[in-house]
Amino acid sequence: MKYLLIGLCAFSTFLSVAQTYPTGAASVGPATNATLERASYPTEYFRNPLDIPIKLAANFGELRANHYHMGLDIRTQQKENLPVLAAADGYVARVVIEPMGFGQAIYIRHPNGYTTLYAHLNKFYPALAAYVDAEQYRLKSWQVSLDIPAGLFPVKKGMFIAFSGNRGGSQGPHLHFEIRRSSDDTNLNPLLFGMPVTDDVPPVILRLAIYDRSLSTYEQTPWIIPVWKTAAGACRLDDSVVIVGATHISFSISASDSQSGSTNPNGIYQATLYKDGTPISSFIMDDISYLDTRKINAHIDYKTHERGGPWLQHLSRLPGYLAPTIYQNTLTPPRAVASATGLIHAPDGVLDLADGLPHPILIEVKDAYGNTTVLKFQVQYRPTPSSAIQAVPLPGKSFSPGSLDGFEGENVAFYVGENSLYDNVHIGCTIADSALEALSPVYTIGSTVVPLQEPLLVRIKPRMTPLPADNESLARSKEKIVMVRTAGGKKDVVAPEWLDGWASARFREFGDFQLVEDRNAPVITPVGLPGLPRLYDGAVLTKAKRIAFRVKDDLGGIRRFRAELDGQWLCFSNDKYLDFIYEFDKHCPRGKHVLKVTAEDVAGNSTTKEYKFTR
Numbered sequence: 001m002k003y004l005l006i007g008l009c010a011f012s013t014f015l016s017v018a019q020t021y022p023t024g025a026a027s028v029g030p031a032t033n034a035t036l037e038r039a040s041y042p043t044e045y046f047r048n049p050l051d052i053p054i055k056l057a058a059n060f061g062e063l064r065a066n067h068y069h070m071g072l073d074i075r076t077q078q079k080e081n082l083p084v085l086a087a088a089d090g091y092v093a094r095v096v097i098e099p100m101g102f103g104q105a106i107y108i109r110h111p112n113g114y115t116t117l118y119a120h121l122n123k124f125y126p127a128l129a130a131y132v133d134a135e136q137y138r139l140k141s142w143q144v145s146l147d148i149p150a151g152l153f154p155v156k157k158g159m160f161i162a163f164s165g166n167r168g169g170s171q172g173p174h175l176h177f178e179i180r181r182s183s184d185d186t187n188l189n190p191l192l193f194g195m196p197v198t199d200d201v202p203p204v205i206l207r208l209a210i211y212d213r214s215l216s217t218y219e220q221t222p223w224i225i226p227v228w229k230t231a232a233g234a235c236r237l238d239d240s241v242v243i244v245g246a247t248h249i250s251f252s253i254s255a256s257d258s259q260s261g262s263t264n265p266n267g268i269y270q271a272t273l274y275k276d277g278t279p280i281s282s283f284i285m286d287d288i289s290y291l292d293t294r295k296i297n298a299h300i301d302y303k304t305h306e307r308g309g310p311w312l313q314h315l316s317r318l319p320g321y322l323a324p325t326i327y328q329n330t331l332t333p334p335r336a337v338a339s340a341t342g343l344i345h346a347p348d349g350v351l352d353l354a355d356g357l358p359h360p361i362l363i364e365v366k367d368a369y370g371n372t373t374v375l376k377f378q379v380q381y382r383p384t385p386s387s388a389i390q391a392v393p394l395p396g397k398s399f400s401p402g403s404l405d406g407f408e409g410e411n412v413a414f415y416v417g418e419n420s421l422y423d424n425v426h427i428g429c430t431i432a433d434s435a436l437e438a439l440s441p442v443y444t445i446g447s448t449v450v451p452l453q454e455p456l457l458v459r460i461k462p463r464m465t466p467l468p469a470d471n472e473s474l475a476r477s478k479e480k481i482v483m484v485r486t487a488g489g490k491k492d493v494v495a496p497e498w499l500d501g502w503a504s505a506r507f508r509e510f511g512d513f514q515l516v517e518d519r520n521a522p523v524i525t526p527v528g529l530p531g532l533p534r535l536y537d538g539a540v541l542t543k544a545k546r547i548a549f550r551v552k553d554d555l556g557g558i559r560r561f562r563a564e565l566d567g568q569w570l571c572f573s574n575d576k577y578l579d580f581i582y583e584f585d586k587h588c589p590r591g592k593h594v595l596k597v598t599a600e601d602v603a604g605n606s607t608t609k610e611y612k613f614t615r
Contacts, residue, residue, distance in 0.1 A: 043194030045112060046087040047157060049177050050074060050164070054197050056259060057174050059368075060189040061285025061326075062267030063300060063311045066508075067293040068285075069267070070187045071117065071178030072195070080122055080173045081163040087116045087177075092153035092161075095124070095132055095146045099577045102176065103168020106161055109150070109182055119176035122165030128153055133571075137587075140569045167575050186289045189269070191368040199259040202233040202371040203268045205363065207254035209301060209312050212246035212389045213350045216425045217318065218303050218450045222252070223388035224312075233373050241378045245387035247354040249379070250316035252301050257367045273315040273349060274362040281316055281349030283326045285368075295321060297451035298422040306449050315363065316349025320401025320422035320453070353381035394447055396428025406457075412443045413459040413502075420454040427510075439463055439481060439515040446510030448487045455506035458483065460496075462503060462515045478503075480603045482518050482555065487511030493557035493602050518603035522553040526611075527579055535595070539613040542590075548581045549597060557602035564596045590615050 048054055058073035076082045086108055093115065094107035102119035106128070109115045123129060131153070135146055155161060166173045179190045191197060209222040225242070229235045251273060256265035272282040283299070298321035301312035317327045327348070353359065358380040365373045399405050399416055406415035407429055414429065427450070432442045439462040446456075462481065478498055483505040485492040496503035496515075503515055527548045528534025535547050549572070551558055561580050563570040565588055572580040580597075582588075592614050600606040 041188065041192050041194075042112060043192075045110075045114075046116065046179065046190075046193050046195070047085070048196055049085050049087050049116070049118060050076070050082060050175060051085065052077065052082070054195060055262060056197065056266060057172075057264060059257070059266040060187075060191060061269065061288065063296065063313070066297065068288050068296050070288060070290065070293070071119075071176055072190050074175045074177055076164045076173045076175055078173060080165045082175075083160050084118050084121065084162040084164050084175060086155040086157055086159045086161050087179075088112075088157045090116075090155055091150055092128060092148050092155065093150070094148060095128070095144070097132070097136075097142065097144050098168060099143065099574050100169045103165070103170060103575060104162075105168075105176075108155060108161070113182050114188075115180045115182045115185075117176075117178040117180065118162060119178075120165050120167050120170040120174065121162040122167065123163045125161050128161070136571050137569065142571050142573050169576075181287075184289070186287050188287050189285060189368060191269075192286070197259055198261070199367060199369040200371060201258050201260055201367075202373045203255055203257040203365045203367050204229060205235050205253055205255045205365055205373055205375050207310060207312070208237065208363075208375070209252040209254075209304070210242070210244060210389060211250045211252070212244075212387070212391075213248045213250050213316075214246060215389075215391055216394075217301065217314075217423050218425045218447070219391065219393050221390040221392055222301065222304065222312075224304075224309075227253075227375060233371070235373060235375050237375070237377050239377075241358055241380060243380055243382050243384070244353065244389070245382065245384040246389060247381050248350055248352055250314065250350050251361075251363070252312040252314045253363060253365070253375075254310045254312050255365050255373075257371075268313075268365050269368040270366040271313065271315060272364045274360075274364070275351055276359055277362075280351070282328045283313070283315075284328060285326065288326070289324070292324065294453055295325070297453070299326065302451045303449035314349070318401075318422040319424070320419070322419060351379070353379065356381050394426040394428065394450075395430075396426040396446075398424065399427050400424045411440070411461040411463075414445050415457040415459075416452075417454040420452045420456070422451065422453065425450050432512075434514050437517065439517055442512050442514045444512050448510055450510060452508055452510070455508055456510065457504060457506050458485075458513050459502045459504045460513065460515050461501060477517075480517050480519050480605070481515055482557070482603050483513060484516050484555065485509070485511045485513050491556050493555045495602050495604075516555070518555055518601065519605060520554050521605040521607040522551050522558060522599040522601050524597060524599050524607050524609050525550045525552070535611055535613060537611045537613075539611070541613050541615050544584070544615075546581055546583045547595070548579045550579050551599045553599075553601045555601065555603075558599060559602050559604075560598075560600040562598045566593055570595070584615065588615060 055075040057075050058069050062069035088110050090108045090110035092106055093109040096102050096105045104121040105117055105119040107115055107117050136142055136144055164175045179188050179193055205227045208225045208227055211217055211222045225237055227235050255268045257268050258264055270284040273280045298318045299314055304312055358378040361377055361379050363375040401421045402418050404418040427446045430444045434442045440460050483494050483496045483503055485507050494505040496505040526535040527550050532544050533541055563572050572582045574580050594612050596610045598606055598608045
């Protein structure tokens with residue numbers, strides 16, 4: 001117990017530091033008013049940021065892996081390089097260039113207290129592009145986040161600011177457009193600002209799921225019932241009365257929305273649950289902050305989606321889904337409900353059916369334009385020997401939201417923060433043999449169907465026998481050891497911290513963990529465009545437009561790439577973490593040159609190659 005307490009204290013210290021420096025994952029703010037009426041925003045201030053009619057590929061609050069969609073995805077006719085225009089007067093306040101995420105983005109701050117963002121851009125307008133290029137070379141970094149002094153780049157409404165593209169996390173050409181409140185950087189639903197989108201199409205409810213809330217939502221298979229559309233704005237179940245074998249239940253729904261003239265399924269704006277004519281719980285996609293967007297994993301049925309099922313949005317708040325939330329709860333305070341395992345926390349949206357009577361249920365779903373769809377039925381508790389809701393217990397120790405807890409074995413330990421879990425759940429640790437070159441067995445910790453809000457701390461003691469005798473050799477040996485997490489074909493590689501012979505690393509998901517010694521350096525390979533020459537030592541590149549390299553590592557963790565042309569740093573892009581690319585420009589004039597490139601992996605193994613070429 002002494003060592004467990006020490007470990008928990010250390011983990012608590014890490015969490016407090018981690019909360020001071022957010023990682024960029026976002027936070028869900030409260031709906032703007034408790035009556036769920038549309039907030040008051042200027043509706044004639046911002047223009048369409050493109051010169052073509054707005055057709056949406058995605059709307060605000062749409063469901064994504066580990067985050068909400070934070071703006072509008074505007075179609076660009078399946079093309080890149082459409083002119084992007086400033087939505088209103090203001091000045092360029094920030095520019096971001098990154099491999100994933102926004103790719104290339106411009107932030108414009110406006111005098112009315114709002115900021116607009118334009119992302120996945122191909123090129124900035126010339127004056128801004130020249131400034132960014134100079135800053136990249138000053139900082140010696142392609143990836144930058146530049147706060148730009150006010151007034152340096154003023155813009156007028158409708159002014160050309162960039163060309164649209166497909167950079168970063170984009171999966172097809174489009175413009176990602178956001179509106180934020182400048183004072184706190186909270187993202188606001190752009191459809192509430194009068195953007196020219198025609199919508200008279202009500203949302204569609206596709207499925208209803210029912211949960212036994214005496215069980216963890218992660219340790220059951222919910223009863224999923226198809227929902228049938230009967231008319232515009234109305235739908236039904238096969239049975240008008242749903243009989244359940246649990247006294248306390250909650251619902252989730254699978255629903256989508258679209259706009260006039262489009263069949264593309266987008267997210268819904270608002271859903272409200274009524275029992276016996278009384279509103280029980282509601283959520284609304286009015287405003288979301290980039291501090292807690294990962295809390296989407298508490299809003300959805302994470303387990304069902306992780307296993308290939310549909311997106312399901314809970315109509316109740318899970319006990320570990322802490323404020324701020326998108327939910328507008330109507331019963332205060334939350335109640336304690338008796339279950340087979342004692343008292344459970346039942347927040348708003350959990351229905352008490354213990355009286356055995358049929359209760360009228362109404363689920364109302366709206367889009368941002370007020371188009372509404374309603375599902376009506378009755379639900380009744382009746383003890384039954386079998387249930388459509390199946391308990392699926394997980395092995396291990398019971399963990400609860402709000403508790404800092406962990407497990408310590410002889411050679412492995414893990415710790416779960418007090419704000420990590422959204423619901424009660426069992427978390428276990430099993431051991432399996434690993435390859436001979438591995439420095440530990442494979443430890444399976446938890447289940448990948450259980451999400452984490454805050455990182456999991458994993459500690460593993462390596463099986464290094466014998467350890468290097470002197471401290472210098474021991475330090476060099478530890479530098480080559482990485483902790484690897486694998487799950488579902490995905491691999492995360494982290495250089496651990498060391499304390500008292502234990503390696504420690506933090507991960508955002510459960511999975512299989514082990515220590516591996518990595519002494520293999522990355523492989524650097526020049527690549528070329530079809531019909532154009534690629535780089536090799538002595539190459540003549542007078543007709544080439546670019547130089548590109550593909551960098552591969554056996555464990556997949558590239559930490560650093562650096563290129564020097566004639567001894568001076570040269571800017572290579574790395575869009576989508578694919579090839580490293582340099583487009584010929586003023587930094588490489590015509591003539592003979594020497595290019596040196598270096599790639600380094602997470603363990604510090606590096607490869608350097610040098611090429612002489614003529615341009």
